[in-house]
Amino acid sequence: MEFFHLLRQSPRPLAFGALHSFGSAFGQTFLIALFVPFISQSLGISETGFANIYAGITIASACALPFVGRMIDRIDMLRYSLLVMVFLAIGCFVTSGAENIYVLIAGLFILRFGGQGLMSHVSMTSIARYFDRSRGRALAIAAFGFPMAEAIMPALFLGLIAALGWRTAFIGAGIVILGVMLPLACWLVRGNARFRAVPADDTTAQKTAETSAKSQHNSPTDDTAPANKTSPHPRLFKSVYIWLTIPMLAGQPLVLTALFFHQAIIASQKSIDLGWFAAGFTLFAITSVIGAFGSGPLIDKFGARRLFPWHLLPLMAGVGVLTVAETGQMIPVYMALAGFTTGSATTLRTAIVPDLVPISEIGSVRSSLTAIMVLASSAGPPIYGWLFAAQVALPTILLATVIGMAVATLLSWLAERPGFYQPPHIRPVSQS
Numbered sequence: 001m002e003f004f005h006l007l008r009q010s011p012r013p014l015a016f017g018a019l020h021s022f023g024s025a026f027g028q029t030f031l032i033a034l035f036v037p038f039i040s041q042s043l044g045i046s047e048t049g050f051a052n053i054y055a056g057i058t059i060a061s062a063c064a065l066p067f068v069g070r071m072i073d074r075i076d077m078l079r080y081s082l083l084v085m086v087f088l089a090i091g092c093f094v095t096s097g098a099e100n101i102y103v104l105i106a107g108l109f110i111l112r113f114g115g116q117g118l119m120s121h122v123s124m125t126s127i128a129r130y131f132d133r134s135r136g137r138a139l140a141i142a143a144f145g146f147p148m149a150e151a152i153m154p155a156l157f158l159g160l161i162a163a164l165g166w167r168t169a170f171i172g173a174g175i176v177i178l179g180v181m182l183p184l185a186c187w188l189v190r191g192n193a194r195f196r197a198v199p200a201d202d203t204t205a206q207k208t209a210e211t212s213a214k215s216q217h218n219s220p221t222d223d224t225a226p227a228n229k230t231s232p233h234p235r236l237f238k239s240v241y242i243w244l245t246i247p248m249l250a251g252q253p254l255v256l257t258a259l260f261f262h263q264a265i266i267a268s269q270k271s272i273d274l275g276w277f278a279a280g281f282t283l284f285a286i287t288s289v290i291g292a293f294g295s296g297p298l299i300d301k302f303g304a305r306r307l308f309p310w311h312l313l314p315l316m317a318g319v320g321v322l323t324v325a326e327t328g329q330m331i332p333v334y335m336a337l338a339g340f341t342t343g344s345a346t347t348l349r350t351a352i353v354p355d356l357v358p359i360s361e362i363g364s365v366r367s368s369l370t371a372i373m374v375l376a377s378s379a380g381p382p383i384y385g386w387l388f389a390a391q392v393a394l395p396t397i398l399l400a401t402v403i404g405m406a407v408a409t410l411l412s413w414l415a416e417r418p419g420f421y422q423p424p425h426i427r428p429v430s431q432s
Contacts, residue, residue, distance in 0.1 A: 002134075002137060002297060003137055003140075003141065003293070003296075006134050006137050006138060006141065007141065010130075010131075010138070012188040012189060012192065013126070013127070013130055013131075013138075013188070013189060013192065013195050014127070014138060014141045014142060015188050016081075016126065016185060016188040016189050016195075017123045017124070017126055017127040017138070017139075017141070017142025017143075017145070018123070018141065018142050018143075018144055018145040018148075019123075019145065019181060019184060019185060019188070020081065020119045020120070020122045020123035020126075020142075020145070020185075021119070021120060021123040021124075021142055021143055021144070021145030021146050021149075022145030022146070022148055022149045023085070023088070023115070023119045023145075023149075023177065023181050024115050024116055024119035024120045024123065024145075024146070024149070025115065025146075025149035025150070025153045026088055026091075026092065026111060026114075026115040026119075026173055026177065027088065027091070027111040027112045027113070027114055027115015027116040027117070027119065028115060028116050028149070029116075030150055030153075030154065031149075031153050031154065031157060032054075032108070032111065032112075034154060034157055034158060034161065035157075035161070035166050035169075035170075036050055038161060038165075038166040039098075039104065039166060042166070043098065043099075043100070043101060043104060045101065045104075053101070053104075053105060053108070054108065055378055057105065057108050057109045057112050058112055058374065058377075058378050059374075059375065059378050060109060060113075061109060061112045061113040061116065061117050061374065062117075062370075062371040062372075062374035062375045062378070063371065064113060064117075065113070065117045065118075065121070065367050065368075065370060065371045065374070066364075066367045066368040066371050068113075068117075068118065068367075069117070069118070069121050069363060069364070069366070069367020069368075069370070069371075070363055070364035070367055070368075071363070072121065072122065072125055072363035072367075073198070073199060073360055073361060073362065073363040073364050074198055075198065076196050076197070076198065077122075077126050077129075077189070077195060077196045077197075078185065078186065078189055078190065078196045079196075080122065081122050081126075081185050082182060082185065082186070084114060084118040084119060084122055085119075085177050085178070085181060085182045085185065086178070086182070087110060087113075087114045087118070088110070088111070088114035088115055088118075088119065088177055089173075089174040089175075089177040089178045089182075090110060090174075091107055091108075091109075091110030091111040091113075091114050091115070091174075092107075092111065092170045092171065092173045092174030092177065093170070093171065093174045094106055094107035094110060095107030095108060095110075095111060095170050096166075096167040096168070096169075096170035096171045096174070097167070116374075117370070117374075120370075121363070121366065121367055121370065123142050123143075123145065124139065124142065124143070124350040124366065125350070125362055125363045125366055126195065127139050127142045127350075128350050128351065128353060128354055128362055128366070129199060129354075129359055129362050129363075130194070130195050133300060134300055135299065135300065135304075135351055135354065136295065136296040136297060136298065136299025136300040136304070136347055136351050137296040137297055137299075137300055138296075139292075139296060139299075139346075139347040139350055139351055140292045140293045140295065140296030140346075140347050141296075143292050143343075143346045143347060144289065144292070144293075146346065147285050147288055147289050150285060151285065157169055157173075160172060199358075199359045199360035199362070237368075240415075241356075241415045244411045244412060244414060244415035245308075245411075245412050245415055246372060247404075247407070247408035247411055247412070248308065248309065248311075248312065248408045248409065248411070248412040249349065249369055249372055249373055249376075250372060250373060250375075250376035250408075251312050251315075251376075251404070251405050251408045252311075252312060252315060252341055252342065252345050253373045253374070253376045253377035253380070254376040254377060254379060254380040254383075255315065255319070255380065255401055255404075255405065256315070256338060256342065256380075257376075257377040257378075257380040257381060258380030258381050258383065258384040259319075259322075259384070259401075261380070261381040261384070262381065262384050262385065262388065263277045265388055266322070266394065269394045270325060270326070270394070272325070272327070272328045272331065273328055275328075276328035276329075276331040276332070277331055277335070279331075279332065280331050280332045280334070280335030280336075281335065283332050283335050283336045283339065284335040284336065284338060284339040284342070285339065286336075286339065287335075287336045287337075287338075287339030287340050287343065288339040288340075288342045288343035288346075289343060290339075290340065290343060291314075291339060291340040291341065291342065291343025291344040291345075291346075292343035292344065292346050292347050293343075294343075294344070295307065295311075295343065295344035295347050295348060296347055299347060299348065299351045303355065304348055304351035304352040304355055305352055305355050305356075305416060306416075307344075307348060308348050308352050308412060309409055309412035309413040309415075309416060310409065311341055311344045311345055311348050312341055312405045312408060312409055313341075313409070314337040314338070314340040314341045314344075315337060315338050315340075315341035315342075315405065316402050316405045316406060316409075317337050318333070318334040318335070318336070318337030318338045318341075319334070319338075319398055319401050319402050319405070320398075320402055321333050321334045321337065322334040322398060323395055323398040323399060323402070349369070349373070350366060353365050353366045353369070384397065
């Protein structure tokens with residue numbers, strides 16, 4: 001009922017967030033992967049070579065995100081959104097016309113950076129900035145665009161590729177972005193001055209931040225420290241708190257990307273049919289939605305920082321199940337538990353940012369932390385691949401994974417202990 005009340009109260013801002021999370025699919029791996037065989041055949045690139053190019057592009061996108069992502073704190077939200085959509089559409093058109101590897105690299109970079117990076121950034125940052133007491137629920141609703149795209153886009157684009165070819169499918173994607181999504185974004189928030197406003201110049205947003213600091217944290221925050229205008233939030237990374245929290249941020253993307261990437265090896269070593277893993281993705285998607293919507297009200301009630309240290313626990317349990325699994329029937333249990341962590345992480349990682357910094361710095365900080373998570377996801381497959389190549393036993397790898405996540409959980413919990421370490425510009429969590 002609380003979700004329906006929120007939807008009735010603020011339908012357009014929430015739809016704006018969901019639109020951008022849905023639109024991020026044009027740069028997400030699950031959609032681009034459908035084009036790989038056709039692009040490889042057309043341009044004469046091996047799939048291994050394509051994978052190496054793709055990894056490099058993903059790393060480059062992560063490195064660029066803090067610099068471009070922080071501009072969202074200084075530009076009208078709708079204007080920023082429209083620029084991102086035009087950029088993403090250009091990526092579709094460039095990729096569709098790629099006749100050599102250099103144009104392909106340029107097109108794929110724009111897709112990854114504009115889709116996975118900036119569209120997701122607009123979705124989560126705009127909602128985190130606009131909503132206060134209902135931030136957790138609002139983020140869960142906006143994030144629903146991610147599983148919606150995962151459910152709809154693959155079948156749709158497979159049909160388009162089969163009927164019209166991969167180049168025409170990319171052209172169609174660009175036309176949809178410019179002809180449907182861009183006008184819809186304008187219609188949703190054009191008249192909402194508070195949603196669009198630059199935080200530093202928005203009195204309402206400042207009052208909301210001050211009220212939140214007093215009522216939820218019982219402590220002032222040092223909002224007067226000067227922000228660095230040339231680099232992505234270096235002040236944040238001087239904080240011991242953040243360095244204790246980074247393993248928690250990186251844990252889920254590193255582990256799950258690696259385990260999903262190497263699931264064929266895992267299935268082979270356990271003598272389990274790979275079909276069990278494929279079937280488990282349906283359950284993974286369902287529990288991801290449950291995790292996101294379940295964590296939203298808890299965030300609003302207890303606060304993101306109270307919940308954040310514990311969100312890896314379902315994934316730890318899931319990897320534990322995978323460690324001891326001897327039959328395929330155990331795989332859906334592992335996938336379901338992994339889904340709970342993935343869903344809750346989607347809302348928690350954004351909801352925690354306004355608890356750490358002023359409203360006017362949400363975009364800058366979130367883009368920097370997101371870059372860390374993208375780099376972690378890029379590092380996962382090669383790290384685990386090296387372990388498999390070194391013939392480290394699978395149970396040893398999985399047990400080490402559980403221990404690593406347990407250490408990350410402990411560090412994140414320690415960071416919240418009273419008196420352990422609270423830098424002046426990070427709001428101390430309420431202990432009441």
